[in-house]
Amino acid sequence: MAVAATLAEAPPEITLDNLLASPRGRDLLTCIQCGTCAGTCPYGDVMDWPPRRIIGMLREGLIEEVLASDSLLFCVTCYACMAKCPRGLRLTEVLLPLVKEQTFVRLPDVPAELQKALTNTLRYGNPQGESAKKRAAWIPSAGVPVRVLSADPRPVDVLWFVECYTAFHPRGQDNCRATAKVLHALGVDFAVLGSEEKCAGECARLAGETGLFETLTDANLKVFGKYTFNRIVTSGAHAYDALTHVYPSRGLAAPVEHTTPYFARQLAALKPLLTKKLGYTVTYHDSCVLGRHSGMYDEPRRLLQALPGVKLVEMTHNRINSTCCGGGGGGMWLDTFFKAKGQERLADRRVREAVATGADVLAVSCPYEVSRFEDSLKVLGYEKKMVVRDVVELLAEALGGPEGGAQ
Amino acid sequence: MAGNIWVLAEHWRGRVSDLTLELLTLGRELAGGLGTGLEAVLLGHGAKGLAAGLAADGVLSVDHASLAEPNPEASCAALAALIAQRKPQLLLVPLSNVAADLLGLLPPRLKIPLVNFCRDVRAADGRLEARCVLYGGKLEATVVVPGAPVVIGVLPGSRPASAAPAAAPPVTDVAVELPGDLKVRFEQYIDPEPGDVDVTQKDVLISVGRGIQTQDNIALAEELAAALGGAVSASRPVIDQGWLPLTRQVGKSGATVKPKLYLAAGISGAPEHVEGMKGAALIVAVNTDPQAPIFSVAHYGYAGDALEFLPALTAAVKARKA
Amino acid sequence: MNTLVLMKMVPDTVEELEIAPDGKSLDVEAVRPIVSERDDHALEQALLLKDKHGGTVTVVALESRDVDEVLFTALAKGADRAVKVAAGDAMLTAAETAALLAKVLPAVPNLLPAQLIVSGCQAIDDLDGVVAPSLAERLQLPYLGIVTGVEVAADGGRATVYKEYAGGTRGRYVVCLPAVLGVQAAEKPPRYVPVAKVRATMKAKTIECVEAPARDEASLLEIAAMTKPQAAGRAEMLEGSPEEVASKVAEILSSRGLA
Numbered sequence: 001m002a003v004a005a006t007l008a009e010a011p012p013e014i015t016l017d018n019l020l021a022s023p024r025g026r027d028l029l030t031c032i033q034c035g036t037c038a039g040t041c042p043y044g045d046v047m048d049w050p051p052r053r054i055i056g057m058l059r060e061g062l063i064e065e066v067l068a069s070d071s072l073l074f075c076v077t078c079y080a081c082m083a084k085c086p087r088g089l090r091l092t093e094v095l096l097p098l099v100k101e102q103t104f105v106r107l108p109d110v111p112a113e114l115q116k117a118l119t120n121t122l123r124y125g126n127p128q129g130e131s132a133k134k135r136a137a138w139i140p141s142a143g144v145p146v147r148v149l150s151a152d153p154r155p156v157d158v159l160w161f162v163e164c165y166t167a168f169h170p171r172g173q174d175n176c177r178a179t180a181k182v183l184h185a186l187g188v189d190f191a192v193l194g195s196e197e198k199c200a201g202e203c204a205r206l207a208g209e210t211g212l213f214e215t216l217t218d219a220n221l222k223v224f225g226k227y228t229f230n231r232i233v234t235s236g237a238h239a240y241d242a243l244t245h246v247y248p249s250r251g252l253a254a255p256v257e258h259t260t261p262y263f264a265r266q267l268a269a270l271k272p273l274l275t276k277k278l279g280y281t282v283t284y285h286d287s288c289v290l291g292r293h294s295g296m297y298d299e300p301r302r303l304l305q306a307l308p309g310v311k312l313v314e315m316t317h318n319r320i321n322s323t324c325c326g327g328g329g330g331g332m333w334l335d336t337f338f339k340a341k342g343q344e345r346l347a348d349r350r351v352r353e354a355v356a357t358g359a360d361v362l363a364v365s366c367p368y369e370v371s372r373f374e375d376s377l378k379v380l381g382y383e384k385k386m387v388v389r390d391v392v393e394l395l396a397e398a399l400g401g402p403e404g405g406a407q
Numbered sequence: 408m409a410g411n412i413w414v415l416a417e418h419w420r421g422r423v424s425d426l427t428l429e430l431l432t433l434g435r436e437l438a439g440g441l442g443t444g445l446e447a448v449l450l451g452h453g454a455k456g457l458a459a460g461l462a463a464d465g466v467l468s469v470d471h472a473s474l475a476e477p478n479p480e481a482s483c484a485a486l487a488a489l490i491a492q493r494k495p496q497l498l499l500v501p502l503s504n505v506a507a508d509l510l511g512l513l514p515p516r517l518k519i520p521l522v523n524f525c526r527d528v529r530a531a532d533g534r535l536e537a538r539c540v541l542y543g544g545k546l547e548a549t550v551v552v553p554g555a556p557v558v559i560g561v562l563p564g565s566r567p568a569s570a571a572p573a574a575a576p577p578v579t580d581v582a583v584e585l586p587g588d589l590k591v592r593f594e595q596y597i598d599p600e601p602g603d604v605d606v607t608q609k610d611v612l613i614s615v616g617r618g619i620q621t622q623d624n625i626a627l628a629e630e631l632a633a634a635l636g637g638a639v640s641a642s643r644p645v646i647d648q649g650w651l652p653l654t655r656q657v658g659k660s661g662a663t664v665k666p667k668l669y670l671a672a673g674i675s676g677a678p679e680h681v682e683g684m685k686g687a688a689l690i691v692a693v694n695t696d697p698q699a700p701i702f703s704v705a706h707y708g709y710a711g712d713a714l715e716f717l718p719a720l721t722a723a724v725k726a727r728k729a
Numbered sequence: 730m731n732t733l734v735l736m737k738m739v740p741d742t743v744e745e746l747e748i749a750p751d752g753k754s755l756d757v758e759a760v761r762p763i764v765s766e767r768d769d770h771a772l773e774q775a776l777l778l779k780d781k782h783g784g785t786v787t788v789v790a791l792e793s794r795d796v797d798e799v800l801f802t803a804l805a806k807g808a809d810r811a812v813k814v815a816a817g818d819a820m821l822t823a824a825e826t827a828a829l830l831a832k833v834l835p836a837v838p839n840l841l842p843a844q845l846i847v848s849g850c851q852a853i854d855d856l857d858g859v860v861a862p863s864l865a866e867r868l869q870l871p872y873l874g875i876v877t878g879v880e881v882a883a884d885g886g887r888a889t890v891y892k893e894y895a896g897g898t899r900g901r902y903v904v905c906l907p908a909v910l911g912v913q914a915a916e917k918p919p920r921y922v923p924v925a926k927v928r929a930t931m932k933a934k935t936i937e938c939v940e941a942p943a944r945d946e947a948s949l950l951e952i953a954a955m956t957k958p959q960a961a962g963r964a965e966m967l968e969g970s971p972e973e974v975a976s977k978v979a980e981i982l983s984s985r986g987l988a
Contacts, residue, residue, distance in 0.1 A: 110921040112648050113621065122924060123763075124743065131744050170695070170712060211925030336622045336650075345623075378627075378718060419894070476900065479862075480871055504894050507850070508874040511862030511911070515827070520949035521858050536953065542739075542853045545746050546755070549954040550856070590871035590905040594889075599897035611987065635988055647914065653897035662895060668987050689985060691978055692964060700958070707981065708964030709974045719975035724988045727979055 104208025163236025611637025618673015676701025767849020
């Protein structure tokens with residue numbers, strides 16, 4: 001894939017210092033300063049240093065001024081600037097991570113919530129600070145058998161990389177149970193890592209904590225190396241990004257898919273099993289990862305359209321124009337920071353748009369979105385009007401049968 | 408001959424603490440069981456009047472200018488001298504900010520044992536056993552209380568508070584040599600800014616802990632507090648984050664509250680927090696962990712997510728009004 | 730301004746604590762050590778004083794599993810020197826730790842006298858003592874605990890120290906230096922140090938290791954049993970969805986004239 005090849009050309013040896021001397025860096029010099037990036041940035045009105053200005057400062061050798069600002073904490077790495085750049089510059093893949101990293105190490109005070117998430121991730125392998133031993137706690141309630149590789153290390157077809165919010169957050173665990181049901185219904189040979197799994201680290205990486213990312217990558221790769229599997233399927237959109245675009249250059253050879261497109265590939269087998277009529281009007285929020293970064297706009301929609309009795313309506317900003325929930329790049333733990341700067345939560349903004357469609361279900365494909373949008377619905381007073389469901393939850397609901405009901 | 412049971416009478420800004428009164432109940436029980444007497448130790452300056460409320464056989468009073476406000480150096484010197492002179496069997500010390508330093512200094516000063524974090528002391532099998540809280544309440548140790556003299560640091564809740572005695576106990580003034588040049592000197596108190604809520608005066612407190620997760624979510628507690636005519640308080644982690652002012656803190660370093668309703672939302676219930684609220688008439692706790700220690704002190708509990716429960720309760724309360 | 734920071738490892742209560750087969754001690758195999766939270770604050774307070782007044786910060790801890798990472802992290806945060814005391818395998822009590830440190834610290838080259846010694850004012854395993862005041866006694870230094878702020882006078886001979894009381898009130902004290910302070914909370918939350926910086930510090934710096942003399946002071950306490958607490962009087966647990974439970978609670982409140 002073109003995107004993966006790009007990152008292979010921006011291996012860890014690229015630093016902000018030598019960036020402009022590298023092939024990808026020289027591309028940045030072709031920036032025409034049009035400002036589309038700034039215009040499309042969801043926090044564009046408070047982003048002191050959108051890519052255009054960063055590149056300008058880089059060219060002038062004035063990058064230190066950019067790095068001394070905390071403005072890059074507003075970058076939620078939503079890929080909007082990169083997707084819209086008329087020069088096709090790999091902004092969110094190459095430039096922004098480097099700038100965010102250097103900004104992070106210069107911060108006089110790391111906002112407390114983000115600090116806690118990072119410290120927890122280092123120590124416990126998850127930002128919530130839960131004991132790693134509890135990562136498999138959801139399994140007994142799955143309703144279908146779920147193999148844990150440490151208990152049964154035989155080769156398996158699919159290594160299901162569950163991810164942190166999915167494994168520990170109550171709503172994430174709903175997603176887990178739903179995913180397990182669908183995998184089981186399709187007769188997939190799958191297994192999970194259980195307590196051996198650690199955060200994939202993508203959000204830590206894009207918040208600027210590359211050292212933490214390296215530590216997590218090393219740990220996960222070591223665990224992957226213990227087992228034999230054909231592919232990785234993950235519920236976590238950010239985990240998908242890391243596993244697909246960065247882990248290969250660190251040694252991961254297996255193909256990686258996210259659950260949504262993975263199930264979409266198997267629609268022919270899945271569709272006959274989707275027997276329960278749901279009767280919802282659904283609007284789909286394109287996640288930044290699956291959408292703009294990976295170009296998978298149709299796959300989730302095909303799944304939703306296969307659900308009996310479901311009507312799909314689109315928000316004004318859909319597909320490439322979808323607006324970020326604000327959870328990426330560390331944003332998941334920066335709401336207090338954003339609030340202190342007088343900014344609205346991006347999730348609130350998006351939820352208003354979703355509610356305006358008149359739909360009763362907001363369908364998503366990233367566990368952060370479930371948490372963030374449900375929070376916004378509550379805060380804005382819309383919790384009676386609309387619910388948030390991961391696409392996979394809807395699939396499980398439509399499976400019907402004794403276990404197929406809604407949570 | 409076995410010495411007396413002593414209780415260090417903790418007082419601050421003119422008031423003897425409830426914890427001291429609990430320790431007097433405990434001390435009386437132990438003294439009775441051991442066939443010895445109970446004395447309260449009152450260190451202070453011009454505080455002798457407080458002796459009248461202490462249910463003990465007698466009060467040992469040390470009055471010195473250096474003891475006017477809590478001063479661990481002066482208190483430790485005074486108590487060490489008293490203990491050497493009068494050889495009590497056991498000294499019960501309230502576990503509070505006022506006496507905490509003393510609890511750390513006195514045992515090594517006299518090279519005597521300390522039993523800390525104690526929530527109960529009883530005679531069993533011809534010896535005294537203390538039940539002590541460890542690791543934030545996760546485990547309990549039963550400790551054999553060593554021979555005399557020994558210092559025991561006692562948590563709130565061991566016994567009911569003793570009532571003031573019908574007749575004031577006899578007071579013995581004890582003169583103690585204190586160092587003239589103290590290395591630790593009290594200067595003044597700095598009280599928090601006025602204009603904020605006094606949580607100790609509220610009938611209803613909706614209290615938030617780590618489980619509230621973000622500063623924004625505190626709004627959920629504010630809404631419920633408003634619906635019930637109460638105020639929002641918090642455990643230490645929330646205050647440490649700066650999400651609420653210090654005056655809202657409930658617990659060992661914060662306020663002790665006895666509201667009619669204390670709703671603990673996302674609070675685990677570590678002893679330092681429980682200390683500040685266990686006297687509430689009705690305690691309702693919400694925590695995702697069914698094993699959270701808060702459920703031991705709560706009257707009603709819900710093993711669920713506070714972020715879901717708070718708005719649900721607000722809605723239920725408003726629906727009743729409608 | 731030279732400050733000594735004492736850091737202690739305690740069991741991490743995020744993990745389940747198990748009781749050893751003897752029924753009266755902690756199963757140490759199941760314990761995941763973590764630095765005592767108050768000690769992290771003590772380190773932060775020491776670093777804040779260094780930021781302001783210059784000088785050096787030395788961190789001292791007993792050897793244990795995972796202590797190296799704690800010490801390297803302290804160095805990465807800005808401490809100048811890290812010393813670990815090898816005291817054998819056993820988990821020492823607070824009183825035993827203080828006794829040991831009182832013997833060892835004077836023997837470490839260029840360590841004492843320190844102008845200021847700081848540590849947390851309390852840890853979750855302080856059953857038989859508290860390290861900071863115990864050490865103060867043994868070193869015959871003044872002590873003040875439950876500290877939430879420290880200002881050092883220009884001549885370095887005294888410190889203005891803020892001690893926390895109930896209801897948000899603080900007491901302002903003057904303490905002659907050298908002294909030991911038991912920190913409750915630093916003036917700012919403990920700073921973050923990027924993982925890459927800690928890893929780089931592990932390569933660039935070393936931790937000094939000091940052998941401890943044979944221990945001659947054992948804890949004065951005998952533990953008869955250790956148990957997971959019986960909830961003496963447990964809450965009546967309400968079941969159902971948040972809405973169902975809320976409804977029940979609203980009814981309870983109503984019956985008490987609260988809603």
